[in-house]
Amino acid sequence: MSKINTELKDDPLMPLRHTAEHVLHTAMQLLYPNLKKVMGPPIGNGFYFDFDLDQKISDSDFERIESLMAEIITADLPLVKRIISAEDAKELFASNPYKLDTISEIESRGEEITVYEMGGESSRFHDIDLCSGPHAESTGSVKAFKLLSVAGAYYKGNENNKMLTRIYATAFDSQENLTNHLELLEETKKRDHRKIGRELELFTFAEEIGPGLPLWLPKGTIVKEELERWGKETEDKWGYVRVSTPIMTKRKLFEISSHVPYFEDEMYKVQVPGDKDEEYFLKPMNCPFHHMIFKSKIRSYRELPLRMAEYGTVARYENAGALNGILRPRYFVQNDAHVYCTQEQAIDMFVEIIDLHRFYYDALGLKDYYIVLALRDPSKLDKYHGNEEMWKKAEELSKAAMDKAGIRYEVVNEGAAHYGPKMDFKIKSVIGNEYGISTNQIDLYMPERFDLKYTDKDGQEKYVVVQHRAPLGSSERFVGFLIEHFAGAFPLWLSPVQAIVIPISETHLEYAYKVQKELQKEGLRVEVSDREDTMQAKIRQAQEQKIPYMLIVGDREAKEESVSVRLRTEEKPGTVSVKDFAQKAGKLSKDRSLTLW
Ligand SMILES: [Zn+2]
Ligand SMILES: [Zn+2]
Structure with missing residues (x-):
């Protein structure tokens, strides 16, 4: 550290x-x-x-x-x-x-x-x-x-x-x-994510829809939803509850949170039919909605910590010049959650959040990451709330939590949110480019703005501490990062097509479909290469599509009920029975393993 x-x-x-x-x-x-x-x-x-x-x-x-x-x-x-x-x-x-x-x-x-x-x-x-x-x-x-x-x-x-x-x-x-x-x-x-996104048919944009508004194609949707499924499963295991909130809100909510005026330039306004006076906003973040859920009933210390999660869709206006494929779009879904806890729990809860990041990043084989603690820019103090004591306390808690977690961090005098210091996880892709993926905060400000209180053991009402976290960032940005990191060769469990059956000749096509069916029963995503083309061309094409397994089938395989396995890494494990392959690949996929064999 x-x-x-x-x-x-x-x-x-x-x-x-x-x-x-x-x-x-x-x-x-x-x-x-x-x-x-x-x-x-x-x-x-x-x-x-x-x-x-x-x-x-x-x-x-x-x-x-x-x-x-x-x-x-x-x-x-x-x-x-x-x-x-x-x-x-x-x-x-x-x-x-x-x-x-x-x-x-x-x-x-x-x-x-x-x-x-x-x-x-x-x-x-x-x-x-x-x-x-x-x-x-x-x-x-x-x-x-x-x-x-x-x-x-x-x-x-x-x-x-x-x-x-x-x-x-x-x-x-x-x-x-x-x-x-x-x-x-x-x-x-x-490794440009826009280039690979096109080649692998993951996402696209349409002029008629507008810049910065990605359209996920079927294959990209698989990657995105597999990632989100992992996020949800993991949060279930780590004690989170799930909520779901609307995409828009009255102006009032963001006045309470003071995103109006601090954040107003980045917010989309919505016209309300039938009520010209009421102004609505598309949400640029989910926090205030979760706070309203927290407030929807009286809370006791027994309920804390309360970990409230949502894959929340948000819209943020970005300058046209800042847009960059799905790495920086104007509409995206966040791996969002807010943890409501007592002051005494704050440090341990943040250590838990850092551990959750480590769990995800280790599982993806990401080794090179650290935190940037973003404090206030001393030359722009009007951009932040003015409670000096609260800033000090939030900075102290943040540093103490990172020290306790033993994670490497750097301190930068700019980039804080208007309501508190930010802790941004920076991850380096395998070629060394650095991406800000996940923003975290220990927030003392919003509890006062929203009057978020709980009744303590002694019967006293006290403010909670809110922790903002999003280890998997936005699905858009995270997938964009993974595309560069893996050069499109996603781990098995994230691969849109996990195996392709390649018949040696047309006479083996029927057997190829049979293999496909068997493997689908195991939950694997399998295609059959049924184009009229040479075997070499089909293998090359599968290789370009970064499909983890190429399963070659001919007379011998049809007779033995087997497949001849070739990996996208060009290794050739050889011939195995369809049943064994289904079990092996099925297990590696379910375990979200990084290996293919
Ligand atoms: Zn938040
Ligand atoms: Zn000069």
């Missing part, structure tokens, strides 16, 4: 990438003398820069841009910071309206104007740009870089502004690190 205080801005490669940015725009300026430099920040794994350019460029131009960049790097030019007056800055950048715009903005914020000068005035690569840094000392520190792609982007993201040319790139401190990163990008592309 370790605690690390992270500032997301503290990426050690940031100054180097910032420097590479200057190298890029200087090279661009030399190659396209008429362009106007706009701006560009370092981002997650690289950086981009926007140019106002009156001609189209494409990947095919990258080579000559990169070769000029390499010259600038070899020249090892220093970057020197200077603070200048707004007047001087305006004169210096008089011909660039974007820089003038930025200068006015800096001025209106009352901040210093800094420029970075690269190379001396005699240098062919001499350049001065408006920039607040930080940078590496000289261009030579950019040991490895690569231009990645080019795209259009509106100035300031506003479609009423001019469309600019944006170049995405990355830079590293060694060639080896760059190569590793490029390999990861390649692997990520291969």
